[in-house]
Amino acid sequence: MALLKITSPHAHTAQSTASVMRLVLLATTPGLIALTLFFGWGSLINILLAGSVAVLCEAAVMRLRKRPVMFYLGDNSALVTAVLLGLALPPLAPWWVVVVGTSFAILIAKHLYGGLGYNPFNPAMVGYVVLLISFPVQMTAWPAPLPLYAEGVSPPGFLASLQIVLGLPGAGTVDAFTAATPLDTLRQNSGLLIAQLYEQDPLFNLARWAGAGWEWVNLGFLLGGCFLLYRRVFTWHGPVAMLASLSLCAALFYDGGSSASHGSPLMHLLSGGTMLGAFFILTDPVSSATSNRGRLIFGALIGALIFIIRSWGSYPDAVAFAVLLMNFAAPLIDNYTLPRTYGHKKSRRATEKKE
Amino acid sequence: MRKVWDLIGGVHPPENKHQSVQLPIDVLPLPEKLVIPLNQHIGAPAKLLVANGDRVLKGQELAEPSGLVSVGVHAPTSGTISDISEYPIPHPSGMAARCITLIPDGKEQWIDHVGIDATYSFQDYSPAKLLEMIRHAGIAGLGGAGFPSAVKLSPRKTITTLIINGSECEPYITADDMLMRERAEAIVEGIQILSYILGGPEEVLIGIEDNKPEAHAALEPFVRDTHIQLVSFPTRYPSGGEKQLIQILTGREVPSGGLPADIGIVCQNVGTAFAVQKAIHFGEPLISRITTVTGRACSTNRNYEVLIGTPITHLLAHNGFDENNCSRLIMGGPMMGFTLTDLDIPVIKTTNCILAASWEEAPTPPPAQPCIRCGMCAEACPASLLPQQLFWYAQSHNHERLEAHNLFDCIECGACSYVCPSNIPLVQYYRASKGEIRKQAQEKIKSDRARARFEFQKARKEQEEMAKAAKREARKQAAEQAKTLSAGRGNKPQKNADMVKTAMARAAEHQASPAEQQARLERGIVRAESHLHTVEKRLETIRKEGTEQQQEQALAAVEDARRRLEDARSKRAQLNNTAGTSDTDKVMERLQASPRDTLEKKIASCKERIAVTRQKIVDSDDETLKAALTSGLEKQQAKLADAQQALAALPDNTPDTPVNQETTDAAANAIARAQARAAATRDLPAEEQLRQTVVALEGRIEKAKAKLDEARAGESEYVNALQAGLEKLQNKLLDAQQQLNTVTTQPSTVDDDTGDAASSAIARAQARVAELASMSEEDKLRETVASLKSRLEKARIKLREAEAERSEHVDSLRTAVEKLQVRLTEAEQQLAEYHP
């Protein structure tokens, strides 16, 4: 037997890229459950649909690139992209919206840039933004959360939902169930004090902290995020910085709850895609900043951007835009945030030339 | 309890240490043979003291330290030297090196050895003496790299902290652990000796990971009443790295690129402390060490006190090694060890573990997946690097970025590869990149040196040229004077005329036919055109991005090329005009022309050229070009003025025919010869030209010698002058030969210093030969001996350097030294015989 010549180290953790991705998938369950409880089966259908499209696209690309298909499918990264996109899309969105978004994410945003590890932008968010710009109507039609349904009316069941998604004749449309999101409501509010708004709008007065249903969805993602933190899938720097800066901005512009207020910090933390973004989107390692210091800056700027776009921009939610904008800046941030190496007085710059 | 600091990063690989601590340290039966490499440490290999067939005693020095950074090796047992040659040694590259093979005789007969006397203690010796003892005991760091301990123990800075490394953070290895458990007292004595040698540092710390409570407990009673502190800290890989241990125990960092001594710290391994104690207390050199034999491919896992040089097969054979169950055989631990492919490799001073990993323990690594930039590697890195960025830039060979990301601060601990979920062999990339960068740096130094040398040579050559031109001038004048003299004597003209005739004949012979000339000129024009084209192009690019200086140079080159092209064209034109008249005729024509005519012609041509240049200046729209042209114009004007003056100075009554037939003839002869030669050599490469020069010079020397003999025979008064002339010619020949040598080796001088060295060596040798020719036999011998001695000395120094650098020239240098030695002995003998 010939003894093998292999370089050190000869030991290795059991952790693999596939298992990391599996953990991420697992961590989305609390959020998914909350979404399903409050908004019906739509999200689950989104995920299943997006997942299959993503795997198909990935396999096709690997075929085209003449790579071992199963080996690359095995890293589960396409599935993660699909699930995140599926969670971000409005439940009960038409099937073609999901298909277009997912294939754009995988084919264009991921593989045209070189595949896993080389994509400068978060593929799920690229897909989301493309859809938002192309199909604004479908993308802003969110079903009402469960507490808002009138007595005796129930949200569509799984089969009914499937029919709506597939647009089968006689299935009815999603319009029958839609309602404004808390962020929409707040944006449209012009005359009421925040306290009045909370009192009058069922969306708020049926909720505990922020917006009926939405608060639980966000708490679900927060829970999943904490699980990933605990399992050291990523470090706290990005999410914490983002949540802190978002809260800070909200607190600064709370304006004592006047009618010009942009909502309380708690409202912002538990509305829209905040928690999904904080723990699942901006922690996407490929497209975020590299060092811990860099991630602090990266997260903080995303938090600020989210608030700015939510408050003064023309789109209801802003996580996708904020993340993509900061993806642009990540390499620049990287250049200036190298950690201080052992034995060095201070950290260097990546652009430094030899002294 | 003493405060300890946190290790940055780090990982927790499964420890797997329990397997090999169940049984006490054991001793193996003597192997059939021991293979002892001459270099088991960092630095120069030891110098051999024994020869094949020698019988040696246990502990006898087989090879002595060959420099400052070097240690000796000793016979691990008594026996006979059976072989001294190259064998594979433990090295990541699997390379071979000189080893002594010793066949044990089983008698274990010790050489006389004494340690410190029982009535004395080590404090009665000076630290210098103790250091010498350590050096001669062949002790090199037993922890990892094998740096000569004596060197480490004589730092230039004051040491405030001595750290004894008992961390042993690598999984599987328990050699230090068991040593501490079983030989605690000796270790503590060793530490005290180390501390004494270092002048009693304020703090002496033994750092032990908290997974070795037994070792801690064993040492505890012996350090209780001493100034030595036992410090225990959390188990985490790589806490046992020197830099990391220093950080954990003192909170300080070794500056990048520096040594622990720079911050007043010296770090030694517990094994080294033990070896030091043995050397000082008992006078026993380092001939054995504790090695862990472990891994599931071995049925017994335990520690042995192994003789240095024991083949691995011997170790494995006693531990139920199952080769089929072994996926990798690793020397060292699983994190930093390297795989062995040859089972005959010996245990050396730094071998702390032989890990025979089974397939479950070390399965074939899965193929690497793309880096997902998850940052787990950065979290694990104890040096606070960004391994994922290093990987990225290593892949793209971006050396600048790699250095900016502090690649060279990577300690290759493997923590990053260990955690990487994509199974990327990161450390391998770093090693490769470091190698690349080092190689490039070396090449740069080399090429810088070559460039400097080349420029120096050029400058020297120019100087020589100038000196030669001056000499030529002087000689010409002298010749003219001589001619005027001889004209008076009247017996020479006949001879002169003859000479002229032969010269003319020779010139005619050399003269190319007009057709040939035409062809050559055509070729020259084509060449000049293409050259002009290239330099113009270069000028274009340089204009865009080059420095001002480069621009000027390029501009000058373009000018030069233009001029050459014009020259070539005008020559062709001339040739066409004068087709039919041979050059010789032309010379005569010119010679017979009156000075007035010549001057007038010259003035005319100057004027013409001035006009052309003026036109060019007007046409040109480039400032620098204009400047260059203007300065050229000025020169031409100066020439014109000169010529005009000369013309004015010509007395009106100068006869229009040549003054002196003889002068004309001689001059014509010279010119013709020169032209012929020039024509013949014009298109030859420098090398050919030089070669011809050499041949010509040799011929001239021959002639001069004959003349000299003639003169001697006739007792002529010219003997001295002729002798001087001959000498000059010889010098010239030497020069030419030297130049020729430089030219022939020139293509390689740019990137190879040996060529240049060789040519100058040849030149030197030739000079020596010339010198020697005039010396007495005895002087010669003496000279030879002296020069051989100095050469030998130089060669030795070079050899030592090469050995220290582990250069590949070592072998050839060694043979060179040996040869020189032989020659020296011969020469000395001759001298002794000559001089009774």
Ligand code: SF4
């Ligand atoms: S651990 Fe591996 S996959 Fe993760 S960032 Fe480092 S090199 Fe990339």
Ligand code: SF4
């Ligand atoms: S091998 Fe180098 S880069 Fe990797 S963890 Fe160790 S020090 Fe850091």
